[in-house]
Amino acid sequence: EVSLVESGGGLVHPGGSLRLSCAASGITISSFWVSWVRQAPGKGLEWMANIKTDGSQTFYVDSVKGRFTISRDNAKNSVFLQMNSLTAEDSAVYYCATLSSPADYWGQGTLVAVSS
Amino acid sequence: QSVLTQPPSVSAAPGQKVTISCSGSSSNIGSFYVSWYQHLPGTAPKLLIYDNANRPSGIPDRFSASKSGTSATLGITGLQTGDEADYYCGTWDSSLTVWVFGGGTKVTVL
Numbered sequence: 037e038v039s040l041v042e043s044g045g046g047l048v049h050p051g052g053s054l055r056l057s058c059a060a061s062g063i064t065i066s067s068f069w070v071s072w073v074r075q076a077p078g079k080g081l082e083w084m085a086n087i088k089t090d091g092s093q094t095f096y097v098d099s100v101k102g103r104f105t106i107s108r109d110n111a112k113n114s115v116f117l118q119m120n121s122l123t124a125e126d127s128a129v130y131y132c133a134t135l136s137s138p139a140d141y142w143g144q145g146t147l148v149a150v151s152s
Numbered sequence: 153q154s155v156l157t158q159p160p161s162v163s164a165a166p167g168q169k170v171t172i173s174c175s176g177s178s179s180n181i182g183s184f185y186v187s188w189y190q191h192l193p194g195t196a197p198k199l200l201i202y203d204n205a206n207r208p209s210g211i212p213d214r215f216s217a218s219k220s221g222t223s224a225t226l227g228i229t230g231l232q233t234g235d236e237a238d239y240y241c242g243t244w245d246s247s248l249t250v251w252v253f254g255g256g257t258k259v260t261v262l
Contacts, residue, residue, distance in 0.1 A: 137208070138202055142198075
């Protein structure tokens with residue numbers, strides 16, 4: 037059975053940092069581009085960033101450029117999101133996802149709360 | 153404001169049909185395949201449709217979709233209470249070099 041499991045969320049003060057992890061099992065993560073997608077309270081899905089299969093290419097939404105960094109360790113079947121300079125607007129459930137087809141995989145999400 | 157425009161909500165009685173529109177531009181829907189996702193609160197989003205009109209294994213044929221130009225449409229027939237969820241369209245945008253989701257449409261079964 038395939039699963040993506042996010043971890044690393046929690047409560048952080050404004051200006052603080054968090055590192056999210058996405059651990060895959062049942063699939064070889066190196067075969068997939070992987071994205072981070074978030075959903076803030078009462079809002080819709082918002083794509084954050086993605087990373088190519090070998091880590092050689094990344095893309096970011098403007099709102100996180102220079103603050104968030106996506107990376108991967110295919111040997112550990114994992115993808116990461118380093119989040120710096122966090123603000124209240126970054127509070128959300130963060131999902132990792134392959135956004136692939138016809139098989140598409142999502143984690144259950146990890147909650148990030150930015151508050152003083 | 154989302155790059156892809158969806159109606160905030162649609163509703164219909166059980167057994168009826170609803171359609172959800174997704175309007176974009178030449179740099180996204182006009183150039184790339186569209187996917188549709190179903191999202192129930194507290195769960196992971198689920199892929200309903202890929203490559204504009206294809207259903208992954210296990211998705212019932214009550215769900216269908218199409219694309220024309222810079223717009224896409226999702227249809228749900230034989231509406232069931234279990235279909236109450238938020239639905240999102242998504243695709244790549246070559247001008248912004250980002251994946252874009254629509255704002256989401258809440259489906260309510262009356």
